[in-house]
Amino acid sequence: MKIRTKIMLGFLILVGMLAIAGSISVYELKKIGSSVQSLLDDNYRSINAAKDMIEALEREDSGMLLLLSGKWKEGRDTIQSANKNFIQALEIAENNLTVKGEKAFVEQIQEDYKKYRKMWDQPIVGTIYENNLNWYLEDVHEAFKEVKASVQKLMSVNDKVMYETASGLKNRAHQAIMPGIIAILSALVFALLFNFFVNIYFVNPILSITHSIDDFLSSNKPVSLKVNTKDELADLAHSVSELVALVKLDRKKAKS
Amino acid sequence: MRLEIVIRYTGFVLLFNSLFLFISALISLISGDSAFVPLLFSAVVAVLIGVFPIIFVPPVENIQNDEGLMIVVSGWLFSFLIGTLPYIIWGGPFTFTNAWFESVSGFTTTGSSILTNIEALPMGILVWRSFTHWIGGIGIVVFMLAVALPSGQVAMILYRNEISSLAVENFQYRTKKTLQILLVVYFGLTVLETICLILAGMNFFEATTHSFATVATGGFSCRNNSIAYFNSPLIEIIIIVFMILSGIHFGLIFVAITDNFKKIWYSPIVRYYIGAMIVGIILVSASIWNDIYKSFWDSVRFAAFQIISVGTSTGFATADTNIWPGFSKLILIFFSLQCACAGSTSGGIKVDRILILWKSFTTQIFKMKHPKAVVTSKLGGTVIESALMEASVLYIVLYLCVVLTGSLILTLTGVDTMSAFSGTVAAMGNVGPGFGQVSSLSNFNMLPDAAKWVLSIVMLLGRLEIFGLMMFLFYRVIR
Numbered sequence: 001m002k003i004r005t006k007i008m009l010g011f012l013i014l015v016g017m018l019a020i021a022g023s024i025s026v027y028e029l030k031k032i033g034s035s036v037q038s039l040l041d042d043n044y045r046s047i048n049a050a051k052d053m054i055e056a057l058e059r060e061d062s063g064m065l066l067l068l069s070g071k072w073k074e075g076r077d078t079i080q081s082a083n084k085n086f087i088q089a090l091e092i093a094e095n096n097l098t099v100k101g102e103k104a105f106v107e108q109i110q111e112d113y114k115k116y117r118k119m120w121d122q123p124i125v126g127t128i129y130e131n132n133l134n135w136y137l138e139d140v141h142e143a144f145k146e147v148k149a150s151v152q153k154l155m156s157v158n159d160k161v162m163y164e165t166a167s168g169l170k171n172r173a174h175q176a177i178m179p180g181i182i183a184i185l186s187a188l189v190f191a192l193l194f195n196f197f198v199n200i201y202f203v204n205p206i207l208s209i210t211h212s213i214d215d216f217l218s219s220n221k222p223v224s225l226k227v228n229t230k231d232e233l234a235d236l237a238h239s240v241s242e243l244v245a246l247v248k249l250d251r252k253k254a255k256s
Numbered sequence: 257m258r259l260e261i262v263i264r265y266t267g268f269v270l271l272f273n274s275l276f277l278f279i280s281a282l283i284s285l286i287s288g289d290s291a292f293v294p295l296l297f298s299a300v301v302a303v304l305i306g307v308f309p310i311i312f313v314p315p316v317e318n319i320q321n322d323e324g325l326m327i328v329v330s331g332w333l334f335s336f337l338i339g340t341l342p343y344i345i346w347g348g349p350f351t352f353t354n355a356w357f358e359s360v361s362g363f364t365t366t367g368s369s370i371l372t373n374i375e376a377l378p379m380g381i382l383v384w385r386s387f388t389h390w391i392g393g394i395g396i397v398v399f400m401l402a403v404a405l406p407s408g409q410v411a412m413i414l415y416r417n418e419i420s421s422l423a424v425e426n427f428q429y430r431t432k433k434t435l436q437i438l439l440v441v442y443f444g445l446t447v448l449e450t451i452c453l454i455l456a457g458m459n460f461f462e463a464t465t466h467s468f469a470t471v472a473t474g475g476f477s478c479r480n481n482s483i484a485y486f487n488s489p490l491i492e493i494i495i496i497v498f499m500i501l502s503g504i505h506f507g508l509i510f511v512a513i514t515d516n517f518k519k520i521w522y523s524p525i526v527r528y529y530i531g532a533m534i535v536g537i538i539l540v541s542a543s544i545w546n547d548i549y550k551s552f553w554d555s556v557r558f559a560a561f562q563i564i565s566v567g568t569s570t571g572f573a574t575a576d577t578n579i580w581p582g583f584s585k586l587i588l589i590f591f592s593l594q595c596a597c598a599g600s601t602s603g604g605i606k607v608d609r610i611l612i613l614w615k616s617f618t619t620q621i622f623k624m625k626h627p628k629a630v631v632t633s634k635l636g637g638t639v640i641e642s643a644l645m646e647a648s649v650l651y652i653v654l655y656l657c658v659v660l661t662g663s664l665i666l667t668l669t670g671v672d673t674m675s676a677f678s679g680t681v682a683a684m685g686n687v688g689p690g691f692g693q694v695s696s697l698s699n700f701n702m703l704p705d706a707a708k709w710v711l712s713i714v715m716l717l718g719r720l721e722i723f724g725l726m727m728f729l730f731y732r733v734i735r
Contacts, residue, residue: 001311009311013304020300024293174347179297182341186301190308197312200260229314
């Protein structure tokens with residue numbers, strides 16, 4: 001193999017390794033990017049919706065207490081505005097079913113909320129329910145707790161998946177970094193090996209040829225050129241040997 | 257010594273490893289697990305680093321003995337490094353120390369693991385883990401020579417430096433024929449065991465990985481509870497048979513199959529090897545019967561499996577030996593020190609040396625009675641040279657020194673005495689499990705990083721039978 005080919009192959013190996021390491025890092029980083037996006041799109045949106053639902057439920061519960069105490073207008077306004085927010089948040093959750101089994105949780109919320117809604121949809125002020133704390137504690141608050149628990153279940157399933165995805169992201173980041181680190185370390189090993197081989201197979205033979213020629217010219221020592229490779233250096237050694245032979249012949253002729 | 261020649265042949269070793277990394281990557285791709293990229297990248301790195309010196313360094317007709325030794329040791333060290341790559345790239349429980357420990361334990365066929373949940377690993381990583389056993393089983397360089405490199409003076413020098421010095425004495429064939437025998441027996445046992453395990457109820461993946469671990473006397477299982485997971489006496493019997501076979505000199509197995517099966521029994525080494533294990537099983541069964549297991553057959557079943565597993569340096573487990581009485585533990589430690597026959601894939605002091613030590617002892621007693629007598633010691637009709645006797649005794653002394661030193665260093669890192677001693681014995685014999693923190697159904701994860709590094713060095717010392725690594729490390733001083 002010729003020196004040019006050897007050097008080129010050496011560099012190609014180095015370039016190949018860096019290119020592969022770079023490609024893997026880019027691939028993994030892209031995957032991290034898309035995972036982060038899906039994390040935000042899928043889980044974070046559902047978690048936010050669940051938080052809004054809980055907030056709305058709390059406000060509906062306050063509205064219910066206002067109604068019980070006979071404050072019809074304030075109570076109705078509070079409940080209607082909270083109901084609007086709850087429905088909006090529930091719609092977001094309905095349209096963002098990304099986790100396995102999430103649909104069942106949403107359906108459970110719908111069912112529980114329907115039961116809860118029946119409590120405050122009926123007239124309260126001026127009826128037997130006004131100031132009826134027993135009714136509130138036994139029926140209304142229990143229904144409220146059931147809806148809240150269903151919403152919390154939806155939130156926790158999304159939380160869990162978000163945690164798992166985030167843990168996966170940590171591993172992906174690790175997998176994106178490691179090839180780069182290994183490629184750098186390998187490049188260092190390559191550089192050392194390359195330097196070693198260049199010294200042994202290129203520099204040393206050239207030095208040896210130079211010394212031999214110097215010795216021949218200065219003290220007419222016989223030229224011994226040992227090159228183990230079959231490349232341009234072997235050709236050079238061969239040519240030098242021929243040249244030395246010619247010079248010797250010329251010197252002999254000149255002497256005679 | 258020509259360093260470039262050492263680098264060239266180390267390159268071949270890396271290329272050989274890359275072949276198995278590519279196979280693991282392919283399996284990972286097919287199973288669709290997360291190990292594909294780590295395995296593929298590691299394979300590519302191994303190819304590129306392996307090819308590089310082959311491009312530059314021209315082939316040679318012959319190598320010197322010290323070059324052969326350096327090639328073997330550097331081949332092992334670079335295999336450990338390349339073996340570490342898939343683990344650290346994949347991540348999970350693999351820090352650099354853990355990945356290195358798992359790689360060294362795999363290649364040296366020790367079978368000690370840092371993994372607390374093996375079943376959570378992707379299939380590709382589990383396959384690579386098993387491959388490290390299988391490649392290391394008959395020796396990385398020997399395997400490579402048998403499969404890839406042409407025979408000749410280079411092969412002979414490498415072979416003599418890789419294989420146990422006792423086994424070299426025992427093989428009566430030329431290098432090429434010996435390598436062929438090793439390969440045929442190794443492949444044959446692996447295929448046969450895989451078929452038997454599948455018939456016994458394992459799936460293909462489990463059967464293959466367990467065959468690799470058995471024939472290489474390694475001990476890595478793809479199950480958290482090792483062989484105990486299967487709770488099948490049939491599977492245990494199959495593994496017991498193949499563990500025993502893998503602990504016998506491969507040349508003897510070859511002769512037994514191709515010539516006369518009875519010839520195996522003619523060998524005093526095999527007779528002692530089997531006899532010692534039978535005695536061990538009887539003693540341990542008696543010791544654990546009633547105390548640990550109410551049923552006599554359960555005692556025999558678990559004692560037989562553990563004695564043979566440890567006595568062949570495999571390290572599989574069907575029972576938690578940590579709860580066994582001290583007497584049983586000491587017998588198991590004796591078998592961890594002795595292990596099986598030279599010329600097999602087993603580690604430890606080896607049965608052959610124990611017998612030579614015994615002969616040396618009886619000869620010495622005889623000489624004391626008859627000071628002027630000319631005594632020749634024989635083993636199975638073969639005269640034991642005094643040089644071999646001295647070398648064997650020296651090896652046993654050095655072996656025990658390493659065990660004691662290793663245990664001392666381990667206790668310095670905070671490991672308790674029992675775990676330190678049994679762990680070092682297990683690492684030196686390439687057995688795997690010890691007692692205490694590192695018992696048969698436990699793992700090495702709890703040990704401090706420094707202890708893991710010490711044990712990795714001990715594993716390599718045991719695999720290269722001390723002198724190899726010593727000469728590599730102190731080359732200049734020795735020269």
